[in-house]
Amino acid sequence: MGIGARMTVTPELLREVALTAEEYRRAVELLGREPNRLELGMIGALWSEHCGYKHSRPLLRRFPTSGPHVVQGPGENAGAVELGDGLVVVLKIESHNHPSAVEPFQGAATGVGGIVRDIFAMGARPIALVDSLRFGPLEEARQQYLFHGVVGGIGWYGNCLGIPTVAGDVFFMSEYRQNPLVNAMCVGIAQREALVRARASGVGNLVVLVGADTGRDGIHGATFASVEDPERSHRGVVQVGNPFLEKLLLEACLEVLGTGVVVAMQDLGAAGLTSASAEIAARGGTGIELEVTAVPRREAGMTPYEVMLSESQERMLLVVRPEGLERVLAIFHRWDLHAVVVGRVTDDGCLRVLEDGKTVAELPVQLLTDWCPTYVREAREADEIRARRSFDPRSLPDLEARDVGAVLEQLLRSPNIASRQPIYRTYDHTIMTNTVLAPGQGEAAVLRVKGHRFGIAVKTDCNPRYCLLDPRLGAQHAVAEATRNVSCVGAEPLAITDCLNFGNPERPEVYYQLVQAIEGMAEACEALGVPVVSGNVSLYNETEGRSIPPTPVVGVVGRLEDVHRRVGMGFAGEGVVFLLGPQRATLGASEYLAHRFGIVGGTPPALDLELERRVQVLVRDAIHRGIVLAAHDCSEGGLLVAVAESCIVGGIGGRFRIDPLLEANGRLDETVFGEAASRVLVQVPFGAEGTLLALAHAHGVPIYEFGRLGGERLVVDGLLDHPLGALAEAWRRGLRRM
């Protein structure tokens, strides 16, 4: 079909490319003619929510994106921040929710593949993977299938690539039953001056496609990810990963970038060749001409439509200076990779597709990218959420002292709290020999950078219960907790990458959550001085009108001045334990309420961002002075769960007192299992108590001497005297029962 060919636009056709009648009219108006079938498919893919950020783009402007360390903010394949010694750390998180709901193993695996390509497309060596996962209740057979599939897929792909998976978070909640979440984050390191941008420049430069041959898989993946109910769609839309090929691609691309003849590099993800070429041309302010017959294919008889919209994995697009082409092809050949010239950079601002030299599509690049329609919708909080929030946990009977031990064991066994070892044991986390604090050892993973004194800390967080009950406050908590965890190992948070997972934004209740969560995240980022440098938005995570809880996952990268000064979460021998931060807690939105009473209700803990900032500065200051032996963020499950975890990991018991806290709270359940923001348990050696107290006062942070370590029992005066072994058994077996 030539570009002038007539076509009848039917509602079915528009549905297939996920465009509304109004959007179609807009496209016709901008183009000055009716698009042909291929052009319509290309427009539909790039104007999908997944590629075009139709609902989120106007809201994302709210994020602070600059700062003294920022080298590359949002808009590129990944963000980058300064580390020192001429190095930058590159970070990005991305969702692969819809594919993982349909085919969990391959869906999760290809999610890892995609995010790794984003990092090495920047010219960075990927050094760590992090995953944020959400499922329905793990007692259910289907959830176990999804859980094992996703964890298996992440391990399979990451282990084969030889990139350690070092941290993450996982949460189970019934609202994720139909729509599990798989958010994969990757961190890389690059020389600052070697960073590559995905900007096609230099008219006449060549466009090279390298990696897998192009097949019929994943066509319309981007549009599929932008509609509800993934399970109803068929599995053919999910791609199959080839980590071996990706490993070759990774090594070869980094080698090719070293030649200095590569102008731009871009991975092929959602909407394949169409999106990759439109994006590099848009960023470069140029045009691109592609010859589809030059694209190596897996099958005969593929149409230009299929070639342009295929989402076959493990492919990269490069813009290469003609004089360097031979060197580039030779390197790829040495790695047994198929690389071919498929087009060239032009100066007319058009994405032109040729088939045997004949134009079959010609669209202004801006039409595909900048001119994508955006929407501001009606926002209204659901009455049901307001009602749930108004639940008063104090209407429940208080906990009996004699039940504390049994409830503590139950909570430690809860899938939301139990040891994550059954998961991370299947991920290679020691490869690359940089892992200083491995999964389970600290609040965040800590990596060294060989030959440098500084280190890197990384962590993801988001409590969806908080976000469901109050999206703005919940999103603030996500930023606060993720940065607090990084501070607890002794690192200063440098930057955030975010993955915003929500339901259908066309519904006012969901749009409300989106607006509120972005506002909350932005407020917390501003207060804590941490910019957002990259991210991803995944909407339409809902089935039959039932949405997931708002889940703004926050990935943080921090920097340790001296990697030898990192601090773990397990108590290290004898010493004194202090509680930093608020002494009052609430059962609103708590794990205790959900686990013991099956209630997701009440108001989440209040968060004073200014106090949060002071607590984090205090923890880092104390660690930097060398007086901290262990630091543990006190989050899901509250104070007693936190102290039990640090005792179990450290293999040492202790004697604690809660009387003054009990007095402050008034109730036993709130005191021991209530949750609060900005709380950290800190262990110091005997003799350092005075220094910590003085520091806390100087930073204006409430401090409470909680107890002393020693022995093999967890003792709380007048309340609990439990062998540590039994608690450890419960905590270690929690996820393993499944």
Place this chain on the structure above:
Amino acid sequence: MRFGIVTFPGSNGDHDALMAVRMGLGQPAELVWHTETDLSSYDCLLIPGGFSYGDYLRAGAIARFAPVMEAVAREAEAGKPVLGICNGFQILTEAHLLPGALLRNASLEFVCDWVWVRVEQTRTPWTQRLVPGELLRLPIAHGEGRYYVDETTLKELERAGQIVFRYVTADGRVTADANPNGSIANIAGVCNGRGNVVGLMPHPERAFDRLVGGDDGLRILASVLDVGLTLARSRGVR
């Protein structure tokens, strides 16, 4: 002495091995491409871990046919020290340079952890600086590490002293709990009849620095210096 570290497509432990030798031992080391056919200039050879050729067929099954493997076999035959780590161990068994086979872990899951191994045989170039019965703490990371030989061969290996490492508890006992993958007789590493070719599933090259969990791996890598330096001198290198 010069360490040669073989890189197959899909190797991912090659860089760690390079770092362990250079940073941990302070010895020169080079990566050797899988198409290389002459390895005579190296004093010892490391076959590192990873997923050579994706391990899609069976771990190590394709790599054994790589051109470099003929040269490895030749050097092994000549008595040069060869160490296969993880995927490298799998490749050496596939190439019949070592006895036995490595099957899917009994748990059917990939396992990444730190384990204790006991040194059973010190008459190999890779263990000669160690003491029999000595315990080492090393990382493992594999999905197909269950060592298997039939009963007759097992007896033969025991008799000939070809079992080099066994998985043990922290106090040195051979128990089922200490066995991370279901290996027969808790075997973590073996050698050929002559002793110059050793393969093991744990990763000594990942344990060269206490900052990242331990440095017991260096004790294995350093053992080869005695034989290797002699070889280096015989090549006329100081």
